[in-house]
Amino acid sequence: MGKTESGAIWLDGSMLKPYDYWQYFRNVDDQDVSSFLRLFTDLPISEIKKLESLQDQEINEAKKILATEITKICHGKEEAERVKSAAVATFENADSSLLHEYALNKKQVINGIALIDLLCATKLESSKNAAKRLIQAKGCKINDNIVFNVDYIISYKDFTSKSFIKLSAGKKRHIKCCIEGADTIH
Incomplete structure (x- = not known):
């Protein structure tokens, strides 16, 4: 939780997407999981104690439960399950149909859109x-392929056989960029 507005954990879904809210709690420090489960969830103490006993990589399961339970309270059960599924799809390389979407019109794709502009949009x-710093640090990916050129222009060739691309900024921020009204490109 930062000092600036951009680092704040907003309860309002219009100020912080439920997906980002879930991700924040999924990525808390291991040492905070126990106290957060006790403070921010309605889980029975017996279940919390079981989760507290998890060690090493198993603690990640407790973090997923923490994130889902907290998101349920703030955004509802249905939204919590949706964002959890989206996160699993994103990080376990499954179907990307649950990622947040950004619509591109065909004209933008035909003319080409600067990657830097799309990252901002x-x-x-x-x-x-x-x-630019993200690209220079090799932290930007299109369809899981690192982009090295800060002047890269996204065009139809990036969409391969699908009507969307997966645009990633670092390991935890992803979006599905779709061409409006297109089922497939070819």
Whole structure:
């Protein structure tokens, strides 16, 4: 939880997407999981004690439960399950149908859109300078392939046989960029 508005954990879904809310709690420090389960969830103490006994990689299961339970309270059960499924799809390389979507019109794709501009438009990055730094640090991916060129232009060739691309900023921020009204490209 940061000092700036961009680092705040907002309860309002219009200020912080439920997916990002879930991700925040999924990524808390291991040492905070126990106290957060006790403070922020309605889980029975017996279940919390079982989760507290998890060690090493198993603690990640407790973090997923923590994130889902907290998201249920703030955004509802259905939304919590949806964002959990989206996270699993994103990080376990499954179907990307649950990722947040950003619509591109065909004209943008035909003309080409600068990757830096798309990173800003999708709010994966807050500025063009931040987008450039991300690319230079090899933290930007299109369809899980690292982009090395800060002047990269996204065009139809990036969409392969699908009507969307998966755009990633770092390991934890992803968005599905779709061409409006397109089922497939070819």
